[in-house]
Amino acid sequence: MSRPLERLRVIINHLDRHPAGIRAAPTSAQTVSYGHPQRLRYTLDNDLLTPEQRLFYEENGFLLIRNLVSKQDIDRFRREFERICRQEIKVPGLVVMRDVAIAKSEFVPDQRAVSKVQDFQEDPELFRYCSLPKILKYVECFIGPNIMAMHTMLINKPPDAGKKTSRHPMHQDLHYFPFRPVDRIVCAWTAMETVNRQNGCLVVLPGSHKGTLQEHDYPEWEGGVNKMYHGVRDYDPEHPRVHLEMEKGDTVFFHPLLIHGSGMNQTQGFRKAISCHYASGDCYYIDVKGTTQENIEKEVKEIIVRRHAVGDELTFKDTWAIRGRLVQGERISM
Numbered sequence: 001m002s003r004p005l006e007r008l009r010v011i012i013n014h015l016d017r018h019p020a021g022i023r024a025a026p027t028s029a030q031t032v033s034y035g036h037p038q039r040l041r042y043t044l045d046n047d048l049l050t051p052e053q054r055l056f057y058e059e060n061g062f063l064l065i066r067n068l069v070s071k072q073d074i075d076r077f078r079r080e081f082e083r084i085c086r087q088e089i090k091v092p093g094l095v096v097m098r099d100v101a102i103a104k105s106e107f108v109p110d111q112r113a114v115s116k117v118q119d120f121q122e123d124p125e126l127f128r129y130c131s132l133p134k135i136l137k138y139v140e141c142f143i144g145p146n147i148m149a150m151h152t153m154l155i156n157k158p159p160d161a162g163k164k165t166s167r168h169p170m171h172q173d174l175h176y177f178p179f180r181p182v183d184r185i186v187c188a189w190t191a192m193e194t195v196n197r198q199n200g201c202l203v204v205l206p207g208s209h210k211g212t213l214q215e216h217d218y219p220e221w222e223g224g225v226n227k228m229y230h231g232v233r234d235y236d237p238e239h240p241r242v243h244l245e246m247e248k249g250d251t252v253f254f255h256p257l258l259i260h261g262s263g264m265n266q267t268q269g270f271r272k273a274i275s276c277h278y279a280s281g282d283c284y285y286i287d288v289k290g291t292t293q294e295n296i297e298k299e300v301k302e303i304i305v306r307r308h309a310v311g312d313e314l315t316f317k318d319t320w321a322i323r324g325r326l327v328q329g330e331r332i333s334m
């Protein structure tokens, strides 16, 4: 194991299990002088993060806060998700996804198994997650006081059906987003139960957020890949990787350029997590024509046309502006 990786493992294993109490072990980052705030590019001045936490995010592109969301809240999100699965309620705009190995097979027992729901902004109970003051306090440290919830997901990673399709390839979330600046975007991802290597926890490449947006495409996986699960075409297999093992309520905040994915679910349970991508209310939309993001724009448009029978008048940008919801401060240019 490489030395930086070993150090990270040590830090993660020693994270205090108290929300405000993370004390990272010394890293090389701490040689940065606290008196030079202009060196801090990825975090903002605030009273919440300790200098160690700020430096950890600056250096690694993620910050894990233990025990942030209460068990009661998570149980409520879980019950709401179950109601959606049982089709007891219908949520406008909600996208329901089943695993490709299940959707395309006649032989898998539970054809109805939902692997993920996206765009729950119209479900008041699930959307409560995105407005939790505990979450927003941290989000503000990364993107400032004007906060838009741009993308919401409840991931119910199914037991692998034998084709490794439950994996999520290594990717950068920015690939999906036609808005900038990149440093005013952050994801909050909360474990709804114990997540570990067995059931496919998040895997991150620490420090990869300092690079640029890479070209993404479908990985060449024998057993198939889920729709729109693009992966970074070439990433350094020698780059240290960290498996983020988390307990119910633990929350990781991460930068949209951080390369991450998740391994296969080798258990019989559905591994649950809830997440929201936030952007500052003063971000702006970009045209992705001629960029590496053109391929995902094309796929999103095809799905929208098929589903809603609309033509070219709805742009990639519009699909985001429609889903985005202000949760704090002002909506300025989003």
Ligand SMILES: CCCCCCCCCC(=O)SCCNC(=O)CCNC(=O)[C@H](O)C(C)(C)COP(=O)(O)OP(=O)(O)OC[C@H]1O[C@@H](n2cnc3c(N)ncnc32)[C@H](O)[C@@H]1OP(=O)(O)O
Pocket: 095, 096, 097, 098, 099, 100, 103, 104, 118, 151, 173, 176, 225, 226, 227, 228, 229, 230, 300, 303
């Ligand atoms: C806007 C993008 C999101 C940005 C997120 C930011 C970072 C997040 C990183 C990611 O999460 S990337 C993955 C994001 N994935 C998606 O957004 C996919 C969401 N899912 C869907 O849009 C629908 O579930 C899907 C279009 C895949 C299926 O729609 P339907 O429920 O209408 O399916 P239907 O039963 O009508 O099946 C239509 C076809 O899709 C196939 N299908 C169903 N589920 C599939 C699947 N999971 N993968 C591949 N194909 C699938 C199905 O077999 C069938 O194939 P055929 O046309 O060949 O018969």
Ligand SMILES: Nc1ncnc2c1ncn2[C@@H]1O[C@H](COP(=O)(O)OP(=O)(O)OP(=O)(O)O)[C@@H](O)[C@H]1O
Pocket: 167, 168, 169, 170, 197, 198, 200, 201, 203, 219, 231, 241, 260, 261, 262, 263, 264
């Ligand atoms: N052949 C592959 N090509 C591209 N990405 C892959 C490949 N195999 C695995 N991955 C991705 O690498 C990440 C982590 O895989 P890894 O094998 O390290 O984790 P794991 O399977 O969860 O853990 P463990 O190795 O302990 O079983 C996942 O995002 C997975 O999708």
Ligand SMILES: O=C(O)CCC(=O)C(=O)O
Pocket: 153, 155, 157, 168, 173, 202, 260, 261, 262, 273
């Ligand atoms: O497996 C997971 O829960 C993470 C998925 C992910 O990275 C994403 O949907 O962007």
Ligand SMILES: [Fe+2]
Pocket: 171, 172, 173, 260
């Ligand atoms: Fe992601």
Ligand SMILES: [Mg+2]
Pocket: 263
């Ligand atoms: Mg593995």
